[in-house]
Amino acid sequence: MTEKQVKQRWVDIKKTITARPLLAYLTGIPYNEWNQYMSSFPSASEINRIYDNIRDDRTQKTKRIKDELQNIVGYREAKQFSKKIGVSDSTIREIIEEKKLVAGYSIINRLEVFINVINPTFELSIENPLSKEIIVKDEFEEIINDVRNISNSLLRESFELTDVAKNMKAKLDWHKEISHPAKGIDYTIERLKEVREKISLIYETYIENK
Structure with a gap:
């Protein structure tokens, strides 16, 4: 070398x-x-x-x-x-x-x-800096951030729906095509499903299974 x-x-x-x-x-x-x-x-x-x-x-x-x-x-x-x-x-x-x-x-x-x-009989290496508590904390912090972002997205959707009702027409997307008013909600639902899956995985693996 x-x-x-x-x-x-x-x-x-x-x-x-x-x-x-x-x-x-x-x-x-x-x-x-x-x-x-x-x-x-x-x-x-x-x-x-x-x-x-x-x-x-x-x-x-x-x-x-x-x-x-x-x-x-x-x-x-x-x-x-x-x-x-x-x-x-x-x-x-x-x-x-x-x-x-x-x-x-x-x-x-x-x-x-x-x-x-x-398998609790399997001991962690003494120098391993992780624990299930740390993993849960880190994962939930990320999930909480996702939830807040989704919440902000829903708030924006509420404003856009107000505009649709006021103007009696849907907004145009980036391609200048009509965007269905529920499109953003559909996307948010998918994101919520992903978040729910994350929560279940962490809970069932590290909290419920203790």
């Missing part, structure tokens, strides 16, 4: 360790040298050593997840479970089929929490 590539690797490693601080311990970074490590560039050999340790850790965690997923998720069920977990069905299949041997920590975090909900 070039010096530039090694330095970029260290930048990436620091981001990973910052997100999962206990990795510093697992990779053998001395506690009393933490600040020095984070503010400078260790030798290339040390950077590669830490990189290899992190990769080994990800490999072990991916295998542990794979062993559990094979008992929980069937090949045909991957798509259904992907919505609950927040990980793509293709990634789930690749892990189950051992095509993906080294998953990223963001995937590992999500899968560990999901498996722990299904």
Whole structure:
């Protein structure tokens, strides 16, 4: 690797360790040298050593997840479970089929929490920053934002319906064609269905199943 590539690797490693601080311990970074490590560039050999340790850790965690997923998720069920977990069905299949041997920590975090909900005897990695409470909070914040946006859309629809009643004609769309007054409502109904599905998935997976 070039010096530039090694330095970029260290930048990436620091981001990973910052997100999962206990990795510093697992990779053998001395506690009393933490600040020095984070503010400078260790030798290339040390950077590669830490990189290899992190990769080994990800490999072990991916295998542990794979062993559990094979008992929980069937090949045909991957798509259904992907919505609950927040990980793509293709990634789930690749892990189950051992095509993906080294998953990223963001995937590992999500899968560990999901498996722990299904099987409480499966312990989360000690450095996993996620929990089902955090996932529910983050997902519901996104859902709440969607609901507010839909609410604003409905308010705009009410104004447009007022104009239709006042002018006795429907508005024109971007193509200068007549737009049915209920078109916006139909679109909103579809968005509400999607939001309802999200709520049900999160509730049934992480709240009801506890």
